[in-house]
Amino acid sequence: MKSLFKFSRQAALLAATVSALGVGSAFAQSQPWAEIGRDATSAEVKAWDIDVRPDFKGLPKGAGSVQLGETVWLAKCSSCHGDFGESNEVFTPIIGGTTAKDIETGRVAALVEGAPSTAPQKTTIMKVATVSTLWDYINRAMPWNNPKTLSADEVFGVLAYLLNLANVVPADYVLSDQNIAEVQQRMPNRNGMVFYEPMWKVNGKGDVKNVACMKDCAVDPKVHSFLPDFARDAHGNIQQQNRVIGPVRGADTTRPPPKSLTGAVSSAAAAPVAAPAAAGGANVNNLLAANACTACHGVKNKIVGPSFAEIAAKHKGKADAQAYLAAKIKSGGSGVYGPVPMPAQPQISDADAKTIAAWIVGGLK
């Protein structure tokens, strides 16, 4: 009853406000749900309305130097993106592949089909036309495991650092809300985007045409592409990805293709793959995946950070290894295995950090 009373009081107040403003009173009458919800406070809108448009509407005041950006970058960004934004280890590279000429023309020449390649693969800076996009995205979604925690000045700084790596701004540049529009005029691919309306509008017409030929249609008899034999098992055993009954079975890709038809009898009741046993190992695997540990650490292979096997070997036989590792998992650090820092992982509970540490000390079993 209490909440009902509160609602109707609120609704009445709102209705009064609304009609005072001359808004939608007729609408409210014909739509009995019109007053459901409440007005947003200005503080609420400010807290959530963080988007920045290409015309810089929404960009907060602030400034950050390349130098500030470098400091933030090395502490919070380089472990995934590489010191120079060039890394392809965890995410696709951000910087690389653009030239001084591109900055002049506003078109990245390497994107043209047949042009000599300037980077192992397309980078962010080769594609993005609008500098606002980078500011908005760094601000809303970075750092990856702790988004929306950079100050506006830090976002300006990180962006300045990246733009300096791409030779868009000099090393002593201080990027700010005041000069960002000038920087836009130096974006290497600023003239590279086309708005193609037929693929935006539901009632647009497609750009690729086929005709519905039904008989004796022209076809190139050649099979142009097929999976090489060595890739047969690259996605696991396909037999275990298909139903065990019905008109077909999954191919047993752990073996070479059969020489002839399998016949009506096949792996009919092939036991489905059992779910992984809920042993310690599976539990740790879940923890490693949930906390993105495996983005930087392979079990046996070095990625950005050392492999778990390398860590286990380093601490073998040390009495305090488990406690030390549990603390390091949470605090991060740098210098032990190389210059790339491991960011702090505040989201991991003490218990989970201990479980992972115990697994490492226990020889990854």
Added chain:
Amino acid sequence: MSKDLSDVIGRVLPAPENFLSADQLEQARKARRSFMGKALAMGAGAVAAAGASTRAMAAPSDGEDAILKLPEHSTGLGQPVAMDPGYGQPSKWETNLRRRQSPGLTRVDQASVSFTPLQGLFGIITPSGLHFERHHQGWWDIDPSKHRLMINGMVKRQRVFTMDDLMRLPSVSRIHFIECGANSATEWGNVAVPTVQYTHGMLSCSEFTGVLLSTLLEMCGYDKKNAKFVLAEGADGSSMTRTIAIEQAMDDVIVAWAMNGEMLRPENGYPLRLVVPGVQGVSWVKYLRRIEVGDQKWATKDEAVHYIDHMPDGTHRQYTGIQECKSVITTPSAGQTLLDKGYYNVTGLAWSGRGTIKRVDVSVDGGRNWRTARLEGPILPKALTRFNIDWVWDGKPAILQARAIDSTGYVQPKINQLRAVRGTRSVYHQNAIQSWLVSENGEVSNVQVY
């Protein structure tokens, strides 16, 4: 090809009870033809299934054990109602059909994709637990009592809605497909993955329930004269943002809380997501927290770096969200094996982001000759449509293709036609005809033929 169905129907014999390896099958097949056939086959089965009673492929003269020997489930007591946890699970025999990642596609599991096992699904509705996943910064199970939707920007009243508020509003329930803009992306240049799960599995279709976005925009008094776009924004770490045309926002976009009769699954945006019919999945913002009404496009990261179409002249097409008409045969499909010659029901899915499916044609000779398939109902706009067609396999190599035509008359293109316009370095919006090669050994594989 056989002319008479009665020749071949019935050659698909009942399934045996135990798994036989390929070697054992080979042995058993030879044995079947021999004097000692039955005994040898039994021996082979016993090896495979450690003592369980078994039998070879041919039914014995007196009948099958599956019929003659009553199983435990016919002679014993079954399970009670409302078994813990009070939510039914698929049969243990169905565990092969799982969402799976494509090895090597991504390095981090929180910014990755899992694919729907289309090869084993029926009809048009994707079971919610098999709905494909695409997360940009990991998924969450958000407390619905603390979730809010804000509508701001060019509106007379900037408003906040709780889930209680939203679920009181007039709602609609509609069936729509959702397809990732990058579905089939691996196949732009050449064949890259082994099954339809990986070529086409970023595709699902569900019944969504929610309030029309138009209802909310009307309630907030959006600026009818100047509003041209809305921005949708998520509440998760990535806070996914996408620009949507106001015409579409006022047409059939749904602010949805339910999928297939229950609340959204956490992986699919619980408690609130946007449904943008016909448009690529990235616009169906999950954990939806905000809609802003504006007069310019936003060029967000996934509108300016990804989900853009790289054209041969080096430009990128931006805001190309419509998922054009497409179809694929799901059974028989790559990675599957036809066990014998004879009759098969060739079945698949067709869809179009521009309307309904008008027709699906199927070829078994690599596109030389085509027959029109049967469309199963319901045939709904911007939803998957199931098709079926009879086929008698003569045991010779065959290339299976499906080609869909939508209500606008658009004919699904061949991959070379697509490449001729868009080049080979594009990633998104690959809607070409898919070819499956059936080899003489019964194995089906992914090929490109045009």
